[in-house]
Amino acid sequence: MNYYSLNHKAPNSSFKNAVIKGLAPDKGLYFPENITPLPKSFFDNIDNLPYSEIAFETIKQFVSPEIPDDVLKTIVEETLSFDFPVAKLSDNISTLELFHGPTMAFKDVGARFMARCLGYFNQNNDKEVTVLVATSGDTGGAVANGFLGVKGVNVVILYPSGKVSDIQEKQLTTLGQNIKALEVNGTFDDCQAMVKTAFLDESLTSKMQLTSANSINVARWLPQLFYFIFAYKQLHKQHKDIVFSVPSGNFGNICAGMMAQQLGLPINHFVASNNVNNVVTRYLVSQLYEPKPSIQTISNAMDVGAPSNFIRIQEIYRNNFETLKNNVSSYSFTDDETKEAMLEIYNSYDYVADPHGAVGYLGCKEYLKENPNAHCVFLETAHPTKFLDVVEEVINEKQPLPEQIQSVMGKDKEAFVISTYEDLKGFLLRS
Numbered sequence: 001m002n003y004y005s006l007n008h009k010a011p012n013s014s015f016k017n018a019v020i021k022g023l024a025p026d027k028g029l030y031f032p033e034n035i036t037p038l039p040k041s042f043f044d045n046i047d048n049l050p051y052s053e054i055a056f057e058t059i060k061q062f063v064s065p066e067i068p069d070d071v072l073k074t075i076v077e078e079t080l081s082f083d084f085p086v087a088k089l090s091d092n093i094s095t096l097e098l099f100h101g102p103t104m105a106f107k108d109v110g111a112r113f114m115a116r117c118l119g120y121f122n123q124n125n126d127k128e129v130t131v132l133v134a135t136s137g138d139t140g141g142a143v144a145n146g147f148l149g150v151k152g153v154n155v156v157i158l159y160p161s162g163k164v165s166d167i168q169e170k171q172l173t174t175l176g177q178n179i180k181a182l183e184v185n186g187t188f189d190d191c192q193a194m195v196k197t198a199f200l201d202e203s204l205t206s207k208m209q210l211t212s213a214n215s216i217n218v219a220r221w222l223p224q225l226f227y228f229i230f231a232y233k234q235l236h237k238q239h240k241d242i243v244f245s246v247p248s249g250n251f252g253n254i255c256a257g258m259m260a261q262q263l264g265l266p267i268n269h270f271v272a273s274n275n276v277n278n279v280v281t282r283y284l285v286s287q288l289y290e291p292k293p294s295i296q297t298i299s300n301a302m303d304v305g306a307p308s309n310f311i312r313i314q315e316i317y318r319n320n321f322e323t324l325k326n327n328v329s330s331y332s333f334t335d336d337e338t339k340e341a342m343l344e345i346y347n348s349y350d351y352v353a354d355p356h357g358a359v360g361y362l363g364c365k366e367y368l369k370e371n372p373n374a375h376c377v378f379l380e381t382a383h384p385t386k387f388l389d390v391v392e393e394v395i396n397e398k399q400p401l402p403e404q405i406q407s408v409m410g411k412d413k414e415a416f417v418i419s420t421y422e423d424l425k426g427f428l429l430r431s
């Protein structure tokens, strides 16, 4: 598959080049040249297909022929070595649990898939690739874990000092090997600005191959389309009108769901659920796209002022506002509303949601007011114990720590403290 840049000022790219480079030379996001829907029989027959086969068949067109079928089969099997269960809360609301992977956030799937693609492309290459990422929390751990031990790939993660949860910090600072953590005296925006500066710094990029591992990268973004098909497989017999409510930050996850829809998944509508960082909610009302600096909330993985994948969503719906509006609703919720929702989910359904999932739940409730016959699935994007402080405070009950979390808690943190871009550059050139 070839990819074009959404800035339209760069040559088309192979999948391999798009994975290694991350962003096109004109700074545009890559988008696949063609999307060929799967035959209707594929979805009719979905009950008989194992998850790994569903994944293989749906991702194949985007990576073929650069990754041969037998290699791709292994990659998806290794990527999907855990479950994606749907838990039913009521007749109208279910949740798709995306937190059963090694770092207990949905980003595990994209990170593991991308790591394996990059590892394959790099296997006969002496030139090392450095994956450089800024994280506000979950990306760092998922990327660190996904890329651990991948030959020819170094990973450098920047995180804002004191602004990620203890568990998140442990997940990205305790692995060692090819994973290096940089603790930045600053905010997430400072981390992201440093990473951007590095990608544009020719005195650096002429000496080393840098790539990104956030949802800008097609290999991180596209495999997220599996989730929506996996949920459909579990629900389609009981429910005809399935709607997904996706707690959104950079809009990579929801945009992958829209790709599943383009592949023929019979779903009609998405709900983009936001915290108060609500540029898309406002856009759907005013048709004006007005990014703002991000505001810190308890659902911090969604504290994004200018979602990077919004441009891909516009491409999917051909830049047609009406089509977009017919396919997507968007609502935004405050931290107080989110906490109330966490309590309500706990009291009414005996289910513990994390703050991101709770925002998704609120999106479902809002949508169901106008569409009472739909079945709304909110994506539970992280395990509640990743946000232990707020979860225990809200439901007023101690939570047992799952094994994945316990295993990192006792390990020693290793991070190098930096304050400026020059510190980062010096670190990269030395390592």
Ligand SMILES: *Cc1c(COP(=O)(O)O)cnc(C)c1O
Pocket (backbone or CB within 6 Å): 105, 106, 107, 138, 139, 215, 247, 248, 249, 250, 251, 252, 253, 254, 301, 302, 356, 381, 382
């Ligand atoms: C990253 C993340 C999100 C937002 O996903 P996007 O693809 O950036 O919209 C939501 N919830 C959690 C827990 C996350 O880690």
